[in-house]
Amino acid sequence: MNELALFAGAGGGILGGKLLGWRTVCAVERNAYAAQVLAQRQNDGIFEPFPIWSDVQSFDGKPWKGIVDVISGGFPCQDISVAGKGEGIDGEQSGMWKHMARIIDEIRPRFVFVENSPLLVSRGLVRILGDLASMGFHARWGSIGAFDAGYYHNRKRLWIVAYTDSNRSQGINAKSSDKTRKPYTQRSDIARVVGEVQQGRENRIPESWILRASNGMANRMDRTIAIGNGQVPGVAARAWNILNCGRGNSANSAARR
DSSP: OEEEEESOTTSHHHHHHHHTTOEEEEEEOOOHHHHHHHHHHHHTTSSOOOOEESOTTTOOOGGGTTTOSEEEEOOOOTTTSTTSOOOGGGSTTGGGHHHHHHHHHHHOOSEEEEEEOGGGGTTTHHHHHHHHHHTTOEEEEEEEOTGGGTOSSOOOEEEEEEEOGGGGGGTOOOOOOOTTOOOOOOOOOGGGOHHHHHHHHTSOOOHHHHHTTTTTSOOSHHHHHHHHHOOOHHHHHHHHHHHHHTOTTSSEEEOOO
16 A cells, blocks of 8 residues: 655654555655654665655645555644643644644545554544544554563554545454444453464564664664654554454444444
């Protein structure tokens, strides 16, 4: 699938997509250091060439309609996480979701893949599910940490996979709904999906994957910031596979048509 990576950071999420067989065709990242890393990884041959935009607020998604299959992004979590002021999705930083939603609406991809703080559940998840539903997307969501995916640290993140009706037969096994059905949710933690999670715990991934050192993901002060804001590639891929497989009630769902 062709991916548009919003809030791309130093490329952790892009590498996660690469593990899934995706091809990144465009990225948006405002941090100069992180964007430089993305460009360098293209020069190194780790990433295929793709253009990098600097401002999600002015990015025009319309030219990419019909080209992009999946829009991914971990919009800023500063106003949602424990470290922030708790302003939620209306905060100055986390409010960037509205621009991600606009771009989704302009492109109308087959899939949307969102990552953020687990506190999003009480600080903006309802808004996001509602926005996605208003655009015709169903969504499955859940929380999974790096430790659950086989790493030596435990950074919980919330993941959302949204999809249209036309993609139900392509990996999503969502419950059917009629035209009058309103949004619904089912509480679950995808970290409890036994097969995926426990297999990962017995097959630890080298520390360099976590720190993005030997595979060139990020480097000192700027590098530390990029790591702190970045996604762990293997966790992103694992979360996508779990949510996209539709393992019964292993994930939360929301639907409206």
